[in-house]
């Protein structure tokens with residue numbers, strides 16, 4: 001067996017068959033603050049925004065990006081049929097035998113393929129999840145997973161990516177529009193050339209001891225924005241200053257939108273990226289699909305000039321997406337501050353306490 005595979009194998013237990021939580025997956029209670037029933041009853045969750053509501057959608061999005069950094073959208077034009085097909089494709093993939101999944105294992109410094117979350121190396125405990133990352137065509141990995149029957153998976157992925165790209169473009173218009181930014185200000189961002197993307201499939205098997213396990217540890221996304229589809233099983237939580245961890249209930253057909261670190265930079269800190277995590281369930285298998293949207297390769301992201309003046313100097317230096325992903329892989333929760341030029345605005349992200357981080 002090649003060394004890459006055995007290396008991944010050591011870290012990747014078959015979580016579907018384990019009857020008792022191993023010590024390697026039991027997180028200290030201090031790192032699970034308020035977990036899992038984290039929300040006090042009177043705290044509302046992230047807003048639900050109707051994209052058909054042309055008059056108010058942009059204003060609501062702008063306000064929500066400042067206060068929550070995340071929202072759910074309805075009437076987004078992604079068909080329920082496609083969301084179901086994507087979910088089935090994910091289920092099909094994760095229900096393959098471990099030996100088969102490991103044939104498409106992510107290489108040690110690669111991005112695409114099957115494996116544990118990329119941020120796992122920053123924690124001394126393992127997460128109760130497995131993931132599959134797709135960048136560009138899934139063909140090569142799909143062939144390894146289903147040598148005789150890879151077309152169905154590829155067709156669904158391709159259709160999903162195409163539809164998500166259109167939606168990401170629309171959301172970019174709304175999110176940047178709410179900052180007073182137009183097509184002329186960011187030519188690369190709005191229009192047919194659009195951005196780049198990756199697709200992350202996450203699987204959280206039912207867990208024998210969910211209160212001591214962590215599905216996906218607290219992080220912000222290294223994206224402009226993320227479009228997340230979750231199956232009808234709870235687990236996603238977002239961190240809100242003053243409220244702590246707040247659950248994001250699955251709403252049939254709705255999609256969750258997260259502000260990522262690159263929009264934080266573009267907006268010069270006005271739209272802070274949202275800290276979020278996933279917890280797990282005792283009886284239910286949870287699946288999520290994240291469309292990770294970023295700028296075209298080579299484009300340097302820096303605070304938009306319209307948002308910068310003498311009173312508001314640029315807070316971040318220019319970075320490309322791949323440069324920032326490298327920074328995240330090295331510095332994790334310190335990535336954003338490592339590209340910062342000056343102190344954050346009072347009351348904005350970065351002062352956030354990423355509780356739960358155990359550097360190991």
Ligand SMILES: C=C1C[C@]23C[C@H]1CC[C@H]2[C@@]12CCC[C@@](C)(C(=O)O1)[C@H]2[C@@H]3C(=O)O
Nearest residue numbers: 117118119133198200219221222292328
């Ligand atoms: C385009 C991306 C964004 C990545 C890296 C690369 C591919 C996989 C993404 C994720 C998905 C799971 C959470 C995260 C934190 C992780 O471990 O892998 C993400 C990370 C990031 O947002 O930094």
Ligand SMILES: O=C(O)CCC(=O)C(=O)O
Nearest residue numbers: 200202221236278288290
């Ligand atoms: O599973 C979830 O709800 C969160 C997934 C996530 O945060 C990610 O893929 O970046």
Ligand SMILES: [Fe+2]
Nearest residue numbers: 219220221276
């Ligand atoms: Fe995320």
